[in-house]
Amino acid sequence: MSPEQAIEKRHQLIRDGFCVVDGILDKYFLQELRIETERMMEDWVPPPDFKYQGQHVTAQGTENPIIQKLLDWPATRRALEQMGLGDFASTGGVILLTKDPGEPALYWHQDWMQWNDPMSCSPWPQIIFVSYYLSDTSRENGCLKIIPGTHLKRIPLHDQLVPAHEQGARFIAEDHPTMFSDHPDQVEVCVKAGDLVLADARVLHSAHRNLTDERRTLVLAWHRRPDTVPAYWTDPVPAFIAERDPEAEYPGSRIPGELLRNV
Template identity: 25%
Template sequence: MEKEELFNYQKLTEEQLQTYNEQGYLILKGVIKPQGLEQMRAECMKAWNKEKESFDPNKSWLQNSLLVNVHHQAPTVKQYYFEGPLVSVATQIIGENVKGATSQLTFKMKGNTKPFGWHQDNGYGELDPYNALTTLSALDDTDRGNGCLWLIPGSHKQGQIRVEQNAEQKQSQSEIIVEADDSKAIPMEMKAGDSLIFNCWMLHKSDGNYSTDRDRRILFLRYADADAIEVYNNRKPRLGKLVNGHTKFHEVEEFEADL
């Protein structure tokens, strides 16, 4: 099926770009069309059921809620990640040279009431330059009842927040939680097919899914400067498929996205 039948391609307006720079986020309506949603849900659930089980409160967040590199098993997600409308959005915000940096299905099943505290995405995977872009595309309607995201508008302006972790915390990959003022938070409620985009320094969290009959499935796709390096990994280049422009790193130029 042609991409145009699955996704709505759009260019950010000057007003949207100004809002993003000032507030640190945007919600883009109806980025994924109904046929695209149908295909993505089917592919994602096939991949999920192949590797995962039902929610278990004794398991970790990674075991319960994340399926990494979901595009390896979901062709429509791969098309969306590498050729979809978010690539154009990323080039407007990051610049002409862009690579895909992360692909995940975040699946907060009904009954998974575990919250995820305040953090910055660049706190977990610090990339330089500091213009990486997080996109969250809703495969289900998301609201306060089933664990939608909350963020603090403008909080990206404080830059990278340093959190001290001891060797044991680093080894266990424990959550990197920061202090934030809950009174300034607003819920990011979305309809299925919408996409939330925000700055790598944006403070955000999510509550548990207290719904008894609704899951909350989100595609987490991160884009970065094509020459972005991993600060936490001896400043090695972040590997990811080049989706626009060029890069100075042959490792990125030659990166095979399916590996």
């Protein structure tokens, strides 16, 4: 990426809640990851309540040298540094996420778990998911769907959703009229194998059903940064954050509260 492209990617991540970095994995490491992830999933039997999330196999870099190689991948670190996101660090593990042939869609949700913390209203990203795609994606095979801007702005859908994952969404019916709906503001994030998607944990996202006869695979690594104002930030800091007590403990919550506003 040129310096100008990197800054535009950061602006998109801040504005829309996601961005795509093309071709982050070279063809040799891409193939190595395909082989290793298939090996890791070979004997895995996902629990029935994970049917919307696919295989959902977790792995730590300390226990798998290929996964550690991915977490340390120089091209990713270089891209983050170019974008001014060099203070983001991996949490040390990954999740293998698939859409196998015929598997149902993934429901609408967001992954922020700290909605009582004033940091929830930060206009910059604090926690991001870094997704490496091992397959080309399309609407037909279960591409990602995102509603841009929903990491910063409350929309009616926020208050209509069943809480994510283990708090309810894993147990809903496949024909739930809201959780699997199309939204007029959604965008379909279709990528090529080897591409990288960066997305804010707070943004509303889901994925289409896989209507093809081939598995769609990605490797997701959570990254987070310190609870400080980023060095690149020159706009005003919201009062909620400027007055935040860094020593306070805030109860965790998956449900957006008053900090997510209709602005």
